[in-house]
Amino acid sequence: xxxxxxxxxxxxxxxxxxxxxxxxxxxxxxxxxxxxxxxxxxxxxxxxxxxxxxxxxxxxxxxxxxxxxxxxxxxxxxxxxxxxxxxxxxxxxxxxxxxxxxxxxxxxxxxxxx
Amino acid sequence: xxxxxxxxxxxxxxxxxxxxxxxxxxxxxxxxxxxxxxxxxxxxxxxxxxxxxxxxxxxxxxxxxxxxxxxxxxxxxxxxxxxxxxxxxxxxxxxxxxxxxxxxxxxxxx
Numbered sequence: 558x559x560x561x562x563x564x565x566x567x568x569x570x571x572x573x574x575x576x577x578x579x580x581x582x583x584x585x586x587x588x589x590x591x592x593x594x595x596x597x598x599x600x601x602x603x604x605x606x607x608x609x610x611x612x613x614x615x616x617x618x619x620x621x622x623x624x625x626x627x628x629x630x631x632x633x634x635x636x637x638x639x640x641x642x643x644x645x646x647x648x649x650x651x652x653x654x655x656x657x658x659x660x661x662x663x664x665x666x667x668x669x670x671x
Numbered sequence: 672x673x674x675x676x677x678x679x680x681x682x683x684x685x686x687x688x689x690x691x692x693x694x695x696x697x698x699x700x701x702x703x704x705x706x707x708x709x710x711x712x713x714x715x716x717x718x719x720x721x722x723x724x725x726x727x728x729x730x731x732x733x734x735x736x737x738x739x740x741x742x743x744x745x746x747x748x749x750x751x752x753x754x755x756x757x758x759x760x761x762x763x764x765x766x767x768x769x770x771x772x773x774x775x776x777x778x779x780x781x
Contacts (some may be wrong), residue, residue, distance in 0.1 A: 590769075600757070600771040613768070648714060659704070660769065664713035 559583045563649050563663035571671050575637040578666045581630055582651030589632045590660065591617075591624055592648040600648070606632065607654065639670045674698050677758050677772035684779050690745040692775045694758030697739065704769065705732050705743050706757040714757070717743070748779045 562581040570576055582589050591603040604624035605613040614624060621643075623635045636643055646667050650660040675696045684690050694703070705717040718725050718732040720741065725732050729748075734741040745752055758772040 599773050600759075600769075602768065605768065650714075659702075659716060659719045661716065662706075662714035 559661075561649055561651050561661050561663035563647075563666050565666055566664060567667045567669075569669045569671065570639055572640055573638040574670075575635065576639050576643075576668060576670075577636075578634045578647050578649075578668070580632040580634075580649030580651075580663060582632065582649070583661055584630070586651035586653050586661070587629075588652045588654055588660075589626060590650045590652075591632070591634050592650065594646045594648060594665070595644075603634065603647075636668075639668075641670045644668055644670050673773070675758055675760055675770050675772040677756075677775050679775060680773065681776045682778070684748050684777070686749060686779055686781050688748050688779075690748050690752075690777065690779075692743045692756050692758075692777070694741045694743070694772055695739060696741075696758075696760050696770075698760065698762060698770070700760040700762060702761045703734055703741050704759045704761065705741075706759060708755045708757060708774075710754070712754075717756075745777075750779045750781050753778050 561583055564579045587608050589606040593601050593603055601616055603617045606626050609626040621636055626632045646665040648665045649663045652660045678693045702719050702721045704719050707715045707717050720732055720734040729746045731744040743756060755774045755776050757774045759769040761769055
């Protein structure tokens with residue numbers, strides 16, 4: 558049963574620490590999204606990759622966030638240094654370009670920055 | 672004004688009731704998606720619609736492209752249907768950029 562895998566599921570860290578979240582998209586999918594979900598803002602797009610190339614990261618605070626796809630099976634989202642306002646659930650989603658436009662979401666990584 | 676609006680924001684129903692959640696959007700879309708998120712859980716795609724109606728079990732989703740409106744219906748609701756239901760639209764075919772509604776929090780009481 559193909560699914561998007563995210564690690565860690567839960568992360569508690571102190572302000573100023575580096576946080577790295579990882580995502581394994583579904584095999585064969587060539588688009589990857591990172592979303593952040595908070596109670597106040599709902600789901601916000603952070604970054605979007607197609608064929609490993611970043612196409613849109615306008616929603617991402619550039620000074621502390623970075624997103625990469627070292628290879629087709631791994632996407633990473635890094636926060637350095639982390640701040641309490643970064644506390645949220647971070648979702649990765651993958652899909653395949655074409656007419657359907659359907660995305661498959663991971664279980665999310667819940668980040669708490671103290 | 673949000674480009675994707677859902678109503679109601681919160682909904683409490685008794686087990687067995689017929690439930691309707693509405694979604695209106697103000698932009699041109701290639702598809703509309705209904706997503707489900709259980710408390711503390713991941714996001715699951717329920718339906719993707721570009722026209723007409725789809726049915727899966729007790730869930731029915733409809734879309735009216737001319738009126739820019741979609742509804743999600745749950746027949747014979749059950750406590751396990753309690754979740755947040757999120758409407759999202761994708762703007763251009765194949766780009767996958769979603770605009771999300773704020774979600775409808777559904778609680779079904781036994």
